[in-house]
Amino acid sequence: MSVIQFPKDFVWGVATSAYQIEGAAFEDGRGPSIWDTFSHTPGNIIDDENGDVACDSYHRLDEDIALLKELGVNSYRFSVSWPRVIPDGTGKVNKKGLQYYENLVDQLLEHGIEPMCTLYHWDLPQKLEEKGGWDNRDTIDAFVEYANVMFERLNGKVKRWITLNEPWCASFLSHYIGEHAPGNQDLQLAVNVAHHLLMAHGKTVQAFRELAVEGEIGYAPNVTWLEPYSRKSEDMEACRRGNGWFIEWFMDPVFKGEYPAFLTNWFADKGITIPLKDGDLEVISQPVDFLGINYYNGNLARHKANSGLFDVENIDAGYDKTDFDWFIYPDGFYSVLLYVKKRYGNIPVYITENGACYDDVVENGRVRDEQRIAYIKKHLIALNRCLESGVNIKGYHVWSLLDNFEWAYGYTKRFGIVHVDFQTLKRIPKDSYYWYQKLIRNNWFTI
Numbered sequence: 001m002s003v004i005q006f007p008k009d010f011v012w013g014v015a016t017s018a019y020q021i022e023g024a025a026f027e028d029g030r031g032p033s034i035w036d037t038f039s040h041t042p043g044n045i046i047d048d049e050n051g052d053v054a055c056d057s058y059h060r061l062d063e064d065i066a067l068l069k070e071l072g073v074n075s076y077r078f079s080v081s082w083p084r085v086i087p088d089g090t091g092k093v094n095k096k097g098l099q100y101y102e103n104l105v106d107q108l109l110e111h112g113i114e115p116m117c118t119l120y121h122w123d124l125p126q127k128l129e130e131k132g133g134w135d136n137r138d139t140i141d142a143f144v145e146y147a148n149v150m151f152e153r154l155n156g157k158v159k160r161w162i163t164l165n166e167p168w169c170a171s172f173l174s175h176y177i178g179e180h181a182p183g184n185q186d187l188q189l190a191v192n193v194a195h196h197l198l199m200a201h202g203k204t205v206q207a208f209r210e211l212a213v214e215g216e217i218g219y220a221p222n223v224t225w226l227e228p229y230s231r232k233s234e235d236m237e238a239c240r241r242g243n244g245w246f247i248e249w250f251m252d253p254v255f256k257g258e259y260p261a262f263l264t265n266w267f268a269d270k271g272i273t274i275p276l277k278d279g280d281l282e283v284i285s286q287p288v289d290f291l292g293i294n295y296y297n298g299n300l301a302r303h304k305a306n307s308g309l310f311d312v313e314n315i316d317a318g319y320d321k322t323d324f325d326w327f328i329y330p331d332g333f334y335s336v337l338l339y340v341k342k343r344y345g346n347i348p349v350y351i352t353e354n355g356a357c358y359d360d361v362v363e364n365g366r367v368r369d370e371q372r373i374a375y376i377k378k379h380l381i382a383l384n385r386c387l388e389s390g391v392n393i394k395g396y397h398v399w400s401l402l403d404n405f406e407w408a409y410g411y412t413k414r415f416g417i418v419h420v421d422f423q424t425l426k427r428i429p430k431d432s433y434y435w436y437q438k439l440i441r442n443n444w445f446t447i
């Protein structure tokens with residue numbers, strides 16, 4: 001038997017996001033977001049569902065705070081719905097919306113739970129989308145205006161801020177692949193959006209420093225890890241491009257002040273350019289206090305001409321899969337964290353999302369989600385290997401506290417450690433909740 005132990009000040013948390021759990025989509029002055037529009041457009045969501053009600057967390061704050069308290073986490077990562085705070089995206093502030101988030105933060109602090117506040121978890125106000133959305137450079141300043149409203153209201157209460165969640169999803173998955181809102185399929189548009197998101201990140205960090213907001217600020221890219229099928233240069237270069245789409249594309253501008261040439265050249269060959277203006281990279285590369293990392297899966301991959309955007313194809317390595325049809329690849333978690341440390345230095349890292357989707361069943365009031373426990377254990381073992389290799393990981397957040405609206409998959413994909421019955425909205429902590437509770441209490445687990 002081995003004991004997997006964690007540093008005494010290691011941060012244990014769970015994560016959610018506004019559109020996925022709040023509901024109350026048309027209440028108390030909230031304006032529409034691109035996800036309200038996208039989810040109400042037939043054909044976009046696999047079960048034709050939407051976030052109108054979701055987990056109804058907007059009305060169940062006490063209940064969900066009690067779940068967090070019972071769980072024993074010392075960090076709760078949530079996101080703010082921009083259109084709940086500024087319904088039109090800019091201008092008039094919705095007092096009830098702002099008050100909801102201050103109540104949430106106050107209750108967390110009362111229970112000794114550190115709020116980790118994500119400012120952008122994809123719910124762009126629809127009014128801004130109608131003016132060009134993230135393709136319009138004006139949206140950058142609209143985001144900074146919104147961020148300043150949140151900084152001023154919650155300064156001193158929220159000490160960990162995240163500008164953007166998964167900019168890859170908010171740009172390429174949303175504007176090139178088209179699976180997420182607003183559902184475009186235009187590579188140049190996606191590159192423009194990615195650049196403007198990074199600009200919004202940089203300008204918001206500048207605003208954070210100018211306002212002398214207490215605490216730390218970072219952002220949370222999602223990463224994957226493609227392991228080359230062979231040591232052939234074509235396979236290794238194909239994997240580097242595939243990994244770079246998530247890693248270097250969103251981290252080189254922030255930590256190196258430049259886009260990765262091996263990818264800008266690849267895009268240039270396809271006639272794709274970056275809408276770069278003088279001074280942009282200086283803005284984007286504002287020093288951050290931490291890096292959030294969202295990791296779920298990896299693959300074995302190799303070069304394949306004319307395959308996808310980067311001539312790379314995934315191979316079925318025979319690994320087990322979650323019910324999201326993703327390979328379970330904890331070695332990829334280790335590899336990507338070591339790679340990030342090697343390329344960008346040992347910046348403080350929070351794992352801001354890691355978790356598994358399984359089609360859970362409630363039997364006699366209990367959810368025996370052993371596979372989710374096994375997934376989390378495997379990834380915490382990999383995380384522990386990273387700590388032993390000197391990677392500066394400060395904490396870990398399970399995605400997610402609650403089963404919730406999983407974007408294009410609606411309510412068909414369950415990532416929660418708490419089961420939600422979407423008819424009754426009843427919450428049932430799963431076995432993984434109790435396993436995580438014990439880990440947090442002990443700060444170790446055995447294998």
Ligand SMILES: CCOCCOc1ccc(-c2cn(C[C@@H]3NC[C@@H](O)[C@H]3O)nn2)cc1
Nearest residue numbers: 017020166173177222294296353399406407
């Ligand atoms: C290369 C082409 O690939 C096509 C599909 O590409 C992806 C990639 C990534 C995802 C994805 C989904 N999640 C979970 C969410 N993270 C944030 C939170 O809101 C969770 O709901 N993380 N990543 C989906 C699809």
